[in-house]
Amino acid sequence: MKCFAGIDVGSSTIKVAITDESGIRGYKVMPTSVHCNDSAFQLLDGLRQTVGLGEGDIKHVTSTGYGRRLVKFADSNISEITANVKGAVWYGEQAGLKVRTIINIGGQDTKVIGIDEEGVTKNFSMNDKCAAGTGRFLEALARILEVEVVDLGDMALQADVPLRINSTCTVFAETEIISLLAREKKPSEIIAGAHFAIAKRLSKMARRVKVTDQVFFDGGPALNKGLIKALEDELATDLFVPPDVPQVTTAIGAAMIAREEYRSGAPIVESPKTSAIQGTEETCQICPQ
Amino acid sequence: MNMQEQIKPSKKERLANKVRVHLDMTVREIFDGLEEDRTRPEHMAYFDRIFKAFIHGGKDVVQTQKGQQMVGTYCVFVPEELIYACGARPVRLCAGAYESVEIGEDYLPDIACPAIKSEIGFSVLPILDFYQKCDLVALPASCDWKMKVGEMLEEHHDVHMLSLPRIKELETSRHFWLEEVKRFKQSLEKLTGVSINRKRLRDAIRRIQRAQIEVHRFQELRKHSPAVIHGRDALEVLNAYFYDEVEAWTEALATLNRELEARIANKQYVAKPNATRLMLTGSPMIFPNWKIPTIIEELGAVLVTDEFCTSGRYLSDMVSVDEGTLSDMLHAIADRYMLPCSCPTFTTTTERRDRVLQQAEDYQVEGVIYHVLKGCHPFDIEMKTIETALQDKGIPMLKIETDYAPQDIEQLRTRIEAFTETLKGRTKKA
Numbered sequence: 186m187k188c189f190a191g192i193d194v195g196s197s198t199i200k201v202a203i204t205d206e207s208g209i210r211g212y213k214v215m216p217t218s219v220h221c222n223d224s225a226f227q228l229l230d231g232l233r234q235t236v237g238l239g240e241g242d243i244k245h246v247t248s249t250g251y252g253r254r255l256v257k258f259a260d261s262n263i264s265e266i267t268a269n270v271k272g273a274v275w276y277g278e279q280a281g282l283k284v285r286t287i288i289n290i291g292g293q294d295t296k297v298i299g300i301d302e303e304g305v306t307k308n309f310s311m312n313d314k315c316a317a318g319t320g321r322f323l324e325a326l327a328r329i330l331e332v333e334v335v336d337l338g339d340m341a342l343q344a345d346v347p348l349r350i351n352s353t354c355t356v357f358a359e360t361e362i363i364s365l366l367a368r369e370k371k372p373s374e375i376i377a378g379a380h381f382a383i384a385k386r387l388s389k390m391a392r393r394v395k396v397t398d399q400v401f402f403d404g405g406p407a408l409n410k411g412l413i414k415a416l417e418d419e420l421a422t423d424l425f426v427p428p429d430v431p432q433v434t435t436a437i438g439a440a441m442i443a444r445e446e447y448r449s450g451a452p453i454v455e456s457p458k459t460s461a462i463q464g465t466e467e468t469c470q471i472c473p474q
Numbered sequence: 475m476n477m478q479e480q481i482k483p484s485k486k487e488r489l490a491n492k493v494r495v496h497l498d499m500t501v502r503e504i505f506d507g508l509e510e511d512r513t514r515p516e517h518m519a520y521f522d523r524i525f526k527a528f529i530h531g532g533k534d535v536v537q538t539q540k541g542q543q544m545v546g547t548y549c550v551f552v553p554e555e556l557i558y559a560c561g562a563r564p565v566r567l568c569a570g571a572y573e574s575v576e577i578g579e580d581y582l583p584d585i586a587c588p589a590i591k592s593e594i595g596f597s598v599l600p601i602l603d604f605y606q607k608c609d610l611v612a613l614p615a616s617c618d619w620k621m622k623v624g625e626m627l628e629e630h631h632d633v634h635m636l637s638l639p640r641i642k643e644l645e646t647s648r649h650f651w652l653e654e655v656k657r658f659k660q661s662l663e664k665l666t667g668v669s670i671n672r673k674r675l676r677d678a679i680r681r682i683q684r685a686q687i688e689v690h691r692f693q694e695l696r697k698h699s700p701a702v703i704h705g706r707d708a709l710e711v712l713n714a715y716f717y718d719e720v721e722a723w724t725e726a727l728a729t730l731n732r733e734l735e736a737r738i739a740n741k742q743y744v745a746k747p748n749a750t751r752l753m754l755t756g757s758p759m760i761f762p763n764w765k766i767p768t769i770i771e772e773l774g775a776v777l778v779t780d781e782f783c784t785s786g787r788y789l790s791d792m793v794s795v796d797e798g799t800l801s802d803m804l805h806a807i808a809d810r811y812m813l814p815c816s817c818p819t820f821t822t823t824t825e826r827r828d829r830v831l832q833q834a835e836d837y838q839v840e841g842v843i844y845h846v847l848k849g850c851h852p853f854d855i856e857m858k859t860i861e862t863a864l865q866d867k868g869i870p871m872l873k874i875e876t877d878y879a880p881q882d883i884e885q886l887r888t889r890i891e892a893f894t895e896t897l898k899g900r901t902k903k904a
Contacts, residue, residue, distance in 0.1 A: 346529055348506075349499040368506070378499065418495050421488035 186242040189447060190233075191268065191439025192225050192259060194252030197292030197320060197405065200436035201229045203236055203243065204444055211236040212433040221255040247443035249435055251294075263442055265435050266298055266309055272438030273401040274304040276427045284425070285397040288387065288416065289435075290406040292320040295387060299394040310390045318353035318383040320405050323412075325355045326379050329362050330372045337376050341411025344377035353386045380412045384419035391420065400424050407431035489577065490599040496573040497601070498529045500762050507768075511704075513744045515737065517730040518707055521714040525761055532602040536717050538563050543666055546608035546631070548593070548623075549616045550783040550815060551638060553807045555793060556659050557612075558678035558720065560668040565604055566716035567611070568784060569593045570760030572878035574601060581626065587849035588877040589760065590619045597630050604717070610665050612658065614638045616819045617852060634661045642812050642820045652808040659804070672800045679793050679803060685715070685724040689789040692727060695734045696778055697837055699751070700743035702734045705777020706767035712785035713761050745776040750894045752777050753839040755830055755860070757847035758784035763878045766845060769887050775894045779837040781830055783817060791815070818852035823859045830860055834869055841897045843890070846875040870897060 188210060193200040195217065202212040213232045218224045225248070233243060248259035249268040256262070269289055277284035287298040295318055296311040316322060327334040341347075348370055352358045358379065365375050388396075402424040406412055408431060417424055427434055483491070505526055508514065527534040538544055543562040547554070557564040572588070574595025581594050596605040614636040615621040624635045636654050639647030663669055692711070695702055711730065715723050737743070752775050759766065759782060770777050780786040791814040795806045816826045834842060842864055846854045854875070861871045872893040876882055 346498045346502045347495070349503045368510075370506075381495070381499070418488075418492050421485065421492045423482065 186238060187244050187447070188238055188242045189440050189443035190229055190243050190246045191436045191441070191443055192229060192246065192248045192253075192256050193250040193265065193268065193433070193436040193439060194221055194225060194248065194256060195250045195292055195432075196252075196294075198432060199225055199228055199252075200250075200433045201225070201232050202433055202436040202440045203229075203232055203238070204437070204440040206444075209437060209440075210238070212430060212436060214430060214432055217252070221252050222257050225256050226258060245443040245447040247439045247446065249439040260443070261446055263439060266296065266306060268438035268442060269296070269403070269435045270298060270300055270304070270306050270438065271441050272434035272436070273403065273427075274300065275437065275441060276434060277399060277401060277425065280425065282399040282425055284399050284401040286391070286394065286400045288391070288400060288402045288424070290319060290383075290387075290402075290404040290412075292405065295319055295390065297387065297391045297394045297396070299397070308394055310393045312390065316355050318386040322353060322355050322358065322379075322383065323406055323409070325359060326362065326376065329359055330366075330375065332372065332376075335408070337380075338409035338411035338413075340373045341377040341380050341409075342414065344371070344374040346374065347377035347381050347415075348374045350375070350378040350382040353382045358382070377411060377415070380409075380415035381419065383412065384415040387416065388419045396420055396422065398422055401434075402426050403431040403434040405432050486599055490601045493573045493577060493595065493599065493601045494531055497571055497762075500571070500573065501526065501528050504762055504764065513704075514707060515703060515730060515733050517726065517733050518710070520726040520729070521707075521710050524714045524717055525710065528602065528762075532604060535602070536563070536565050536604040536607075537719070543609040544604070544607055545662070545665075546605070546611040548611075548613045548620065550788060550817065551614040551616060551636060551811050552612045553655055553658065553811055554720075555675065555678040555682055555807055556655070556662055556670060558681060559670045559674040560662045560666040562609075562662065562666050563719065565608065567593060567596070567605060567608070568716070568758065568760055569596055570758075570763035570878060571596070572763070572880060574599075575878055577601075585849050586619055587757070587847045588763075588879075589758070589847060589850075590623050592878065594623065594626060597627055610634055610661070612636060612661075616817060617850075619849070632665075634658060638820060639812070640820050642815070643822075647820075648808070648812070651812050652805060655804060655808040655811075670800075672798070672803070675800060675803050676795075676798065679795065679807070681720050681724075682789075683792055685720050685727070686789050686792050688724050688727040688731060691731050692734075693779070693786075693790075695731060695738070698738055699838060700747045700749065701745040701751075701776040701778060702737050702743055704744050704767075704771050705752075705754070705780065706764055706771055708777075709759060709764065709767055709780065709782075709785045710761070712788055715789065716784075745771075746774070750775040750897050751838055751840045752894070753830075753834055753837060753842045754780040754782065754786075754845055755842060756782075756845035756853045756857070757850040758782040759845065760784050765880065765883055766843065766874065766876075766886065766890070769883065769890050770843070770894075773887075773891050773894055775890075778839060779833055781816070781833055783815075786833075787816065818856050823856045826856060827860050827863045831863055831867060834864065834867070839869060840900075841893060842869055842871045843893070844871055844873045846873065848875060848877045870900075 188205045191202045198214050200214050203210040215228050246259045248256035248262040249265045253262040273284045273287045285300050289296045293316050298309040299307040301307045407426050545557045545562050545564050546567045547564050554564045569592035571592050575588050575591040577595035578591030611631040612634045613624045616638050627633050639650050767777050793806045793810045816829050864871045
């Protein structure tokens with residue numbers, strides 16, 4: 186049995202996925218710990234046993250994500266943008282859709298990736314070093330309002346008119362939200378407003394990439410139905426959210442890259458196309474981060 | 475989620491929905507802010523209701539009777555008497571929403587004024603119900619932008635363009651405009667199937683006159699020092715006339731006037747006796763673009779009067795009928811919409827200058843803020859002359875050039891604050 190694994194070490198969670206010669210065998214998610222390498226190994230090993238594979242069945246492991254270099258047992262590593270594109274295009278093909286744009290919201294960064302007709306990264310835009318409008322922002326929102334992160338989406342959908350929140354900066358938004366609470370505004374409308382603030386920020390980033398249908402939305406916050414609605418309203422388009430576990434797309438992409446590398450017998454070198462990728466980084470002027 | 479099974483809204487509907495959500499948030503933000511102000515007259519609630527109805531697509535903003543035709547109007551030159559005389563309902567479509575500007579920008583050059591960008595946005599997308607429901611749109615070619623907008627609107631509406639003379643005092647202009655008014659009358663008669671006779675027109679003139687009488691009473695009350703009503707609220711009252719039925723609106727304003735009179739009797743004011751009295755002039759401010767009046771009054775100054783075509787001089791001039799024949803009334807209507815109007819597109823700078831000076835004196839104004847919407851050249855050109863004339867009278871003026879975007883609010887606040895502080899310093903010295 187020849188199987189291949191992808192490991193995506195994110196700031197909040199580690200995701201692993203295993204593919205065989207033809208499709209996906211399984212995937213698993215766990216919170217990121219300080220011992221990345223050990224956690225990743227245990228997670229992969231656990232998944233391997235769950236899907237009924239022997240120890241020698243995994244032929245090649247590719248790591249990705251912000252902690253990809255911490256995974257010492259990986260055979261290769263690749264940037265999360267390339268892995269994300271790979272996984273999203275595959276999901277699209279399964280659903281009969283041609284993915285041309287990816288919106289990925291992670292624990293501490295946000296990306297908009299443009300993909301060309303052939304499924305290759307064309308350009309991307311990401312915010313780095315700042316948690317504005319990311320999963321962390323949602324966590325902070327939940328904490329201030331004393332609700333669970335998983336309940337945010339449904340609460341937002343109950344709002345009649347969202348309240349305007351101008352900042353997606355985790356620090357400044359907190360001040361705004363507390364002032365709204367002091368004025369006895371409904372939490373549901375505050376949450377809906379916060380989701381629109383994220384959507385607005387993201388649509389600004391997306392403008393540089395030029396959003397083209399079909400748009401794929403993944404990352405942990407893609408579990409949030411209220412955020413999906415806010416993004417769909419703001420971008421005026423439908424989002425395709427991968428079913429069940431939208432966090433694992435990138436790990437699946439990495440596993441597919443592992444398979445390709447194994448087959449070709451060499452690490453995937455950057456093709457001329459990918460070297461021409463144009464990326465922009467968004468940095469806010471408010472804090473020195 | 476399986477999207478193949480859902481009926482997908484069109485791209486247009488989705489874009490409209492996006493604008494609507496943002497507009498909803500803006501309206502919500504404005505009225506949440508106003509709720510905090512405990513000094514507002516109780517009867518402002520009537521006018522608030524009209525604007526709050528902009529939320530969720532504005533279905534109840536304009537309430538027409540069943541089968542009643544709706545005539546959309548732009549600018550201050552469309553004779554509403556004729557529209558009421560044939561049983562139709564005028565709705566003024568001049569717009570102030572930043573949210574729809576973004577849509578309009580796809581159709582217009584950058585330099586175009588935000589008002590027409592906003593108006594085009596509302597016309598091309600089904601954002602607000604009443605923009606889509608107009609059976610006819612009457613549009614005076616008052617400036618270059620409006621001229622071209624008329625052509626663009628023809629894709630979405632039946633449009634009646636009114637050709638406006640460029641030099642209003644000329645006798646030739648007067649004849650020309652009268653013919654334009656008659657042509658509009660025919661257009662309305664064709665639309666409604668109602669022939670405008672003497673009685674119908676006389677009734678319509680009287681209905682609007684009654685509204686104007688209340689407006690004059692209201693403006694007199696605004697002369698009171700200390701102020702009894704915020705200028706922002708006054709803009710709201712007059713702006714509400716865009717969407718309301720004339721008699722209902724008149725009734726509401728009469729009630730508000732009575733409340734204000736009672737407040738004066740009880741010495742119940744909205745501003746301190748020493749609050750700086752400011753006047754606004756220049757390009758119009760239309761809901762929800764209330765950023766400047768809000769800043770002024772948050773600083774403790776009071777906006778006592780304005781010279782906007784959307785509020786201060788919207789309903790100031792009455793139709794004055796001599797004989798009461800149909801022809802005489804049409805003459806009177808044509809004159810009322812042209813001669814006293816001080817729109818810089820066809821009024822000399824000196825005439826508007828004298829108006830502004832008179833108004834500043836009547837309302838004991840201490841400073842004037844001259845508002846220029848980016849791309850609104852006629853008002854911009856006249857600015858220098860008016861500034862000089864005001865300075866000669868010892869009234870300082872601050873020019874503010876802006877658009878509908880909220881991004882410059884903090885910068886504007888600093889400028890307006892510094893301006894009012896300067897004015898206070900002057901008063902102390904004197």
